[in-house]
Amino acid sequence: MFETPIIAEPIKGIAPDFRALSIHVDAEGAKEGSFDSSVLTTACEFVSAGGPSWADAHLASWSDAYQRFGAKPNRTPCSAQALRKRVIKDGRIPAINPVVDLYNAVSLRYALPVGGENFDAYVGRPHLTVADGTEIFDTMMNGEAVLEHPAPGEVIWRDDLGVTCRRWNWRQGTRTRLETAAGRMWFILEALGTMPENALDEAGDMLVQGLSQLMPSCEIQRQRVSVT
Known part of the structure; x- marks a missing residue:
């Protein structure tokens, strides 16, 4: 049903220890489930208490990887670092919607970047690659x-x-x-070598369990991806 994301060869030179979990969800035939909003609150409390133990080392590795491709991590940190900074400063992050709140909670609890995408909007397979500068990126600025x-x-x-x-x-x-828990979705959980091996699988388990509760009877596929 879903194809494996493509990891381009140059990524190996930037982060040779990169590995990830790719999780595809088909919720077209799913029933309406429920979401425990305390999941995000509990994750924020966990971060405020200093967890997880590998957070500083793992996020420092992401900063190093960013510097290797010319980014400035203090200005544009990885998504997990940005979330963690907000929680340490404010004690919480605001709720957005159940599916985003769920993967933000996973990101906070396991100190790793987690992305969630509307796969129905994709054209072709996801590629992790190095830009040549001609690619188009659509975003919002000042509304x-x-x-x-x-x-x-x-x-x-x-x-x-x-x-x-x-x-x-x-x-x-x-x-x-x-934006909604409907249709086809794709999640990517990204780790570097300073994150314990079993923690990536545990993060995937947390996300899959939450998605199954949110969308009972949805079809979920998960697979490992890494640089080769």
Whole structure:
């Protein structure tokens, strides 16, 4: 039903220890379920208490990877670092919608970037690659739709139409943004070597369990991807 994401060869030189869980969900025949909003609250409390133990090391590895492709992690941190900073500063992050709240909770609890995409909006397979600078990225600025281009050499997620996420997992585009728990969805949980091996699988288990409760009878496929 779903094809494996493509990890381009240059990623190996930037993050040779990169690995990820790719999780595809088909909710077209799913029933209406429920979402426990305390999942996000509990994840925020866990971060405020200092968890998980590998957070600092793992997020430092992401900062190093960002620097290797020319990004400035203090200005444009990876998504997991940005979420964690908000929780440490404010003690919480606001709820958005159940599916986004769920994958944000997984990101916080396991200190890893988690992306959620509307797969029905994809054209072709997801590619993690290095930009040449001509790709199109659709985003919002001051409430207006704008088109941008990534910097040459920047790590991006893209499909056959354009960029879906800039600076690896820093900013998601509007075209494939996941706003409702419906249709086909794709989630990517991204890890580097300083994250314990079993923790990536546990993060996937948490996401799959939450999705199954939110959308009973949905079809879920999960697979490992890595640089080769």
